[in-house]
Amino acid sequence: KKKKTTGITANAGTKSFGAYRSDNNASDLTNGDNSELVFNAEKHDDDGLYNVSNGRYTPGVAGIYYVSAHVTVNDINGTGDDLYLKFCISGDVSTVANSQTRYAGGGSNFTDVHASASIKLTNNSDYISVFIYQDAGGSRKPQANLSWFYGFRLS
Numbered sequence: 001k002k003k004k005t006t007g008i009t010a011n012a013g014t015k016s017f018g019a020y021r022s023d024n025n026a027s028d029l030t031n032g033d034n035s036e037l038v039f040n041a042e043k044h045d046d047d048g049l050y051n052v053s054n055g056r057y058t059p060g061v062a063g064i065y066y067v068s069a070h071v072t073v074n075d076i077n078g079t080g081d082d083l084y085l086k087f088c089i090s091g092d093v094s095t096v097a098n099s100q101t102r103y104a105g106g107g108s109n110f111t112d113v114h115a116s117a118s119i120k121l122t123n124n125s126d127y128i129s130v131f132i133y134q135d136a137g138g139s140r141k142p143q144a145n146l147s148w149f150y151g152f153r154l155s
Contacts, residue, residue, distance in 0.1 A: 013057040016152040017050040018043035021142050029073065029132055029140045032117065034093045037130045037142060041151045057151050058127040064154040069115040069130045072146035074139075076111035081136035085113040088126075090126050098128075110143065118154055 019039035028033045038055035050057045059065060067087055076083045087098040099117030119128055130149050134140050 001144040010059070010061045010063065010153055014153050015047060015049055015061070015065070016146065016150075017045040017057060018150045019045075019050050019052065019055075020148040021144050021146070024141055025102050026141050026145045027098065028097065028138055029134050029142070031098075031137050031140070032133075034131045034133050034137045037069075037132055037147070037149070039147065043119060043148075049153075054129075055149075056124070056127040056129045057149070059121065059153060060124055061153070062121050062124055062126070064118055064120050065128065065151055066116070066118050066154050067128055067149070067151035068110065068114070069149045070114045070147065071130075071132060072110050072112045073132070073134065074110055074141060074143060076134060076136045077109065078136060082134065083136070084109055084133040085114055085115045085126055086131050086133075087115065087117050089119065089121065089128060090130050091129065093131055110146075112146070113120055 019042050021039055040052050049059050051057035071085055097116045098119045
């Protein structure tokens with residue numbers, strides 16, 4: 001069934017993409033602040049809607065979208081270290097995140113966090129991106145082939 005939104009149609013299950021980190025050369029994650037993640041390679045991108053240079057998924061049609069992200073980060077290993085993964089609409093980290101996962105360090109060399117959400121976009125120009133917060137110090141990076149971001153249209 002097609003749903004018409006401001007003159008543009010899109011079926012559920014379309015607008016699909018899958019992106020991942022292909023190397024460990026990402027910029028360090030900012031200590032004590034939110035960093036927008038960039039997944040620099042794609043598994044698939046039906047309509048060229050994910051941008052590998054800025055990490056943003058811009059479907060171009062208002063609607064509800066399912067997104068999922070998984071990130072492995074090095075050296076979140078102190079008992080007071082925090083790692084948060086969240087989805088934001090059009091870069092707005094000041095609002096309540098659409099989904100958020102927290103991990104507190106516990107002595108491992110690498111830490112995995114995962115989040116998923118169904119997100120309602122109200123404007124055709126809205127985009128979804130993944131942000132991460134960590135307070136474990138400098139030199140923390142999303143790891144190659146262990147960090148990914150996927151999504152598609154629900155309705």
